[in-house]
Amino acid sequence: MTERRIIALSGTPCVGKSSLAALMAERGWHLLSLRDLAEEYGCLGEEDTHDGAAPVDIHALDEAWEQPSEGKYIIDGHLAHLLHVDAVVLLRCRPSILRQRLEARGYASEKVRANAEWEMTAGHWSELIEFEIDVPVLEMDSSDTAANGLADELEAWLAKDCPFEGMEAAALGALDWLAESGR
Numbered sequence: 001m002t003e004r005r006i007i008a009l010s011g012t013p014c015v016g017k018s019s020l021a022a023l024m025a026e027r028g029w030h031l032l033s034l035r036d037l038a039e040e041y042g043c044l045g046e047e048d049t050h051d052g053a054a055p056v057d058i059h060a061l062d063e064a065w066e067q068p069s070e071g072k073y074i075i076d077g078h079l080a081h082l083l084h085v086d087a088v089v090l091l092r093c094r095p096s097i098l099r100q101r102l103e104a105r106g107y108a109s110e111k112v113r114a115n116a117e118w119e120m121t122a123g124h125w126s127e128l129i130e131f132e133i134d135v136p137v138l139e140m141d142s143s144d145t146a147a148n149g150l151a152d153e154l155e156a157w158l159a160k161d162c163p164f165e166g167m168e169a170a171a172l173g174a175l176d177w178l179a180e181s182g183r
Helices: 017-026 034-040 058-064 095-104 109-120 123-130 147-159 167-172 177-181
Strands: 004-010 030-033 071-076 087-092 137-141
Touching: 004 017, 017 030, 017 071, 017 087, 017 147, 030 034, 034 058, 034 071, 087 123, 087 147, 095 109, 109 123, 109 177, 123 167, 137 147, 137 167
Parallel strands: 004 071, 004 087, 030 071, 087 137
Antiparallel strands: none
């Protein structure tokens, strides 16, 4: 039997999750879309006509989803870190660059602002701590690093069996966009 490893690939929209996930698929990982899983298990709400987002009942999905028993999987989605997984990869991006990416994708100004603020305030880290997620976390900055470089960094971390010094140490060492904006 092959070893099973399930990695959540999370981060604010437009940080590069899908690009990294596609590269990891080329490198032998099975790619799962959080949205597709939510739809398959009846955990995807109706699309909001205001912002175009369909809410995911992540807790119901976590209970309903039957995880594979073997193989290497990457779950791509900005809520993936809330599923029971073996490790979390958290992609981050400097808010000024993120704004440009969101605008280029045609996001409404309100949604651009909300997502840039979420990234600025390290919203994902707040959730990891609030929900007491207790798995290794690798934070990577996609601001200036191409997807291939991120994939290499991720593979190196996985090859070392996901070294992690605990959530408190990781959060204290996390990227701090607020401090950077004050310069």
